[in-house]
Amino acid sequence: MTSKVKHLHSLTSIKRERVLPVSGNMLVRRMQKVSPTDVIVVAPMAPEFILLDIAQGLNITPARADELLQRQAGDDLVKGDIIAGPLGIFQRVIRAPEAGQVKIAGEGKVLFEINKAPYELQAGMEGTVTNIIPERGAIIETRGALIQGVWGNGKITYGVIQPVSNDLLQELIPEQLNISFRGTIITAGFCRNPEVLDVAGNIPIKGMILGSMSAGLIPLAKKADYPIMVIDGFGTHPMNRAAEAILVANKDKNVALNAQIYDPFQGSYPEAIITQSTTKDLNPPPESEALKPGKQVIIISGPLASRIGTIERLFPHKRTIPSGISTWTAEVSFKNEESTEVPLTNLEIIKA
Amino acid sequence: MDTTTVQAKSVIATDIGTTITRSLLFDVVSGRYRFIAGGSAPTTAGAPDFDVTEGIWRSLEELQFITGRTLLSEKEGIIIPSTQDSQGADIMVATMSAGNPISVVTVGLLENVSLQHARHLAQTSYSKIIAEISINDRRSATERINLLSRSRPDLIIIAGGTNEGASQSLLSILESIGLSSFMMDENQRPHILYAGNENLQDEVKAGLDKISSLHIVPNIQPVLGKESIFPAQKEINEIYKDVRKKQTGGLRQVLSWTEGNFTSTAFALGRLIRFLSEKYEPEKGVLGVDVGSDATVLAAAFHGQETLRVFSNLGVGGGAAGVLEKSSLEEIKRWLPIKISDNALRDYIYNKSIYPGSLPTEADHLEIELALAKQALLEAARDTIPNLEKQLDSTGTLLPPLEPIIGSGRILTNAPKRYQSLSVLLDGLQPTGVTTLALDQNGLLPGLGAAAEVNPLLAVQVIESNTFLNLGTVIAPTGIARPGTPILRVRVLREDGRNITRDIKYGSLTILPVEMGEKVSLHLRPLHRFDVGMGGPGKSGKVNAVGGAMGIIIDARGRPLQFYPDEEKNRKRNEMWRKTYQKYT
Incomplete structure (x- = not known):
């Protein structure tokens, strides 16, 4: 029988596809070195439209409204630019409500897209852009340690790893957290106390990597401002020894923590990547083995x-x-x- | 060799489930179609393979090993059609339930009328409704456009208006749909299924046909108060195929192997149940249930009138957390005969969701999974019963008379003891009157449903070959009494004269020791106006029955089953019921 390989590697070759579901503008090029916070592609992920009913606004027929249109699809406007008119003795006009672009115009209506800051997709890891996926994203490669998790709260960060104790088998309790963990990504065995998540948020820490977590904390963990990744599952199990060894050995090093939501059909797992410089020739690990x-x-x-x-x-x-x-x-x-x-x-x- | 469907003999039916891919071989033995064997392997739709053909290939390798028949060729892949020396098979059909549910936006005029019909239609496939639009939701056209642009659904279902009904309100919503679709990348535009007022079909076509992939079907609400879903359901299945083809690696190859004979598992199940309803007792309906990893499917049919419901994210694997989200920890706990803390139970359920293929190693863990299956079925039945063609009474809370009820899904077929499979069906569905509970022990339902389209004779003959395991005849009286009150006198007349007479008390679960396959005559005399499905409250009658793996079960625990507010009392009662079953096994 073949089994999935759970990725817990102290040093391996890592290749990740970072793409958006919609078309955007590429900001990186092939063979460019990137850091986790570098933006690789920008796109209007949540576009905002306004449907302007010109005919109704000017109290005229759609055909007459089309005659009065001063703009056409594709025109960029600033707030207040005239879209249609003037009409009548009072020179009534329809103006752009915000800066934006006319997308469709006709039949007495205009579909107008408001200019919004586009969504920025960050690299999420240190590495080299080895391939560009046109208008969508890039493939980034690096070498380093890789720890794959099974649950994440959907957030992403980059910071220094700081184990809470010398071994990562124990429960994380509020008393262990103090100001020295401010701005770090803390790691611990397991967590079942909701107070821990609150205290961690107040310090504030930058991220949290746990061996396991009580499932009762899921709603709170989803609301946390910082990324949380669970490596092994739900409950009060200590962290597995392989992940523990990697995290302890990399204390004080930078980790790219991508606590993305686990989706086996998309192949997205939460993961932590610690880039390391090495000249070793490494192959990417297999995804499954007998x-x-x-x-x-x-x-x-x-x-x-x-x-x-x-x-x-x-x-x-x-x-x-x-x-x-x-x-x-x-x-x-x-x-x-x-x-x-x-x-x-x-x-x-x-x-x- | 000519391999037209009429002449075809051997058939491979593959079902790509969320965790397991199963391939079945059917062939002609002594002039009749028979199920030969099945092979299975983990599904490879998701990580790390992202190619369903890997799992299919491995399941066929197992099938090849079991049967000794060569089905695969390194050079040519699956051997279709079969060769002169009986290698391969003549036809392949496939079904699929694996994959994230397709995302749907439902659009209707009124929340409790057309939107409700649109929801029912969406529920005939593996779908997730991500947004709803109706005229009374107070959204402006701009808000509708933004909602649709951001949710990027795979499918928009539009219902609304009887054929002589409203048109302007619907047209205003259609404009928003057209504009938002036009603004999406061409390859991301949703399928649009129009199932509303037929008088508007021309306008819908003119407005949307060139923008998106438009599907027009007959109105699902032709007149007020009548829901007619079936033609639209077929189209949803076609859309499901198209969406899956784009999302799933290797599916184009599967479509090529099957020459397009590919359908959703739920659709195939529905087709077979419809088929059986035309074959079995005309006055009763047939019910098929599939408790899967991610989804639970209920398909009921009365005289060929089918009701199909797919409950995505309600299962015993990836959908385990969905059961908890749809119900509660307390409701799941009510089925447990074991003591367990809330935290431990919740942790187990969420772990099962992230590791859906894992097996329960401990007896207590198996009890949790059985409890999840019961709760999933209960939730699914609760939503489905009011929409069945026949109703037991005006409350729409209990199942009407059915014969048989067939259960499928790994939790039922892999359960170590037959009483465990039976108790999931009995507690989850709570049938009424007299019915037979059967188990699709070889997982044939979807395969037969898919094969029935190309070879109906195969489905008929395989079903006639006692392919389902009879778990037992169930007698479930309905009525109201105090616990311990005698409510039914049962006489079991056996061919060898060893008759049994029992007085059944309200609240009890009784198993009559009738051997598997033994034919008996049951004389049922209800007391206190209890109803045993003999024509009304208090009516007595005779019925012929056959003993199943669990004999004949008299479930006088009440309908619907009532629970104690006290957790420990429920646990003890579950333990007692378990002991009742165990005495028989």
Whole structure:
């Protein structure tokens, strides 16, 4: 059976597509070096239109209104520019309500688009633009550490990593947070106390990376002003050892935290990228691999969730697990020489 | 070789589900169509593969291994048509439910009339309504244009007006739709489905045809108070195919393999249930339910009149969190026979949503998933029942008489014990009267539904070959009494004379030990004007029944099932019901 690879790498080649769903203007070129806050493309993501009923405004027929139109589709206007008129003894006119552009004009009406600051899509990571996707975005490549999560609150930032304690297995409690974490991206084992999110917001921190989080905190986490990424899942599991090792080893380094919303059909996962300069020749990691003896795996569900082990053997026949379900399983051993039997569906490969 | 559909024999039916892709092989054995075997593999529509053909290929590899029949060729892909030496298959059909729901904006005149019909139409496919527009929502034309431009839907459904009804109000909304669509990039313009006042069709065509992909169907509300969705439902299925084709890697290849015989899983399920309703007991309807990872589907049909509802984000995998969002933790907990904290339950549900393919390792975790399935079905049934062709009573809260009720979905078919599958259907749907609960244990419903379009004979013959597992005949009296009051006397007359007589008390769950396949005659005498579906309250009657995997079940727990306000009392009662089932298994 093939499994998804959960990306927890201390050093790998990273390639990301950063694109908008609508056409825009490109601000980067191929082979350009970018930092996480550099804007790569701008576009009117939420255009604002006004439908001006010229005929009704001037109290005339649509045909007559068309005769009085002074502008046509494509014309750029500043606030107050005359669109139609003048008419009658009082020289009535219809003026542009804001600066903008006439998009459609005719049949007595004008569709007018107000000039708005366009949406700016940031690079979100340090790296080199290796390809341009015309009018939409770019492909950015870098080398460094990569930690993939399973839940994010949709926000993005760039800052220094600061583990809250020496190991990332413990619960994050409000007492641990103080002014020294101001402007940093803090990392901790797990969080179940809503007060933590409030205190963190008041410091304020720049971002938060957790091994797991109580699902009851989701509404609060969505409202937080800073990005929050959960690496392993919901509950009170300690952070998995591979992610912990990467985060502790990169203390005080800059991390690009993209806590985007997880969508498996779009392939978007929340992730943290720590760019590193290296001359090593690295290939991008595989996205999936066959589960087989010797492979390092992480358990994604059940009482042992977030534990990392090695596949000792795959059972040749379906086996009945404690829930009574019959399924394909593997024996997974841990560093302390204990082992357990896990359904293959509950394993993901890691290549830390 | 000529492979016209009439002459075709072997058929591969592939269903691309959210987590599992399943391929089934049907062929002629001893002159009749039979289900031969099925193979499955994880679906590869999303990350990391983004290509559904990978999952299809792996499921066919398993099917090939199980049957020993060569279906794949490295050089030519899937072998279609079959060769002289019986390699491959003659036809392939495919169904799909994987993928994010298609985004829909519904447009109507009045909130509780045409907008409601438009919602029902959207619910016949895997969709998510992201915005609604009606004349009484007080939005200006400018606001409508901005709403549509920002929401960028895949589909806009326009309903409204009877055929002799209002026209100007609808035309004013159509202008906003046309302008907003025109302002979008050409390749992002939505499909527009017009299902409103037929007198306006020419104007709609003139205004929207050149801007977007316009689909005009007969009015879904031709006269006030009547909903006629079916022709529009077919068109929604075509739109679903087109949207999926653009979004899903490998789907063009699937369309090529199937020569276009591709449909949504829900549409195929609906087609088969409609088909069965014409074949089974004429006075009762047929109900098919699919409890999937992301969505729950209910398809009911009475004499070929179908009601199909797809509840996206209401499932036991990716849709588990959706069940919690649509109901509450308390409502899910009411089904549990175990003690669990609110936090642990909530965490499990959200973890299941992010890891939909994972399996419950512990017995308690399986109980949570069964509870989610019950709640998903309950929510789906609650929304669907008022729109069925037949109603039990004026309240529209209970299912009318149905025969049979067929359940599908991995949570039902993979449940380790048959009582678990049965209890999900029984508690989630709460059928009334006398009915048979059956299990689509091999996941054939969508495949047969898809195949029925090209080869109806195949569907008929496979169904006749006892393809569904009979879980049991259920007798569910309806009425009001105090718990413990005798409400029904049942006599089971067996062919060997070992008759059983039982007095059934209100609030009880009883299983009569009738062997699987054993034919019996049931004499039902309700007391206190309880109704067992024999023609009215208090009416007695005889009915022939066949024992299922769980014998014959008398569910006198009341309809709708009532719960205690006290959590612990509910838990203990669930434990007692579980023990009742377990005694039989």
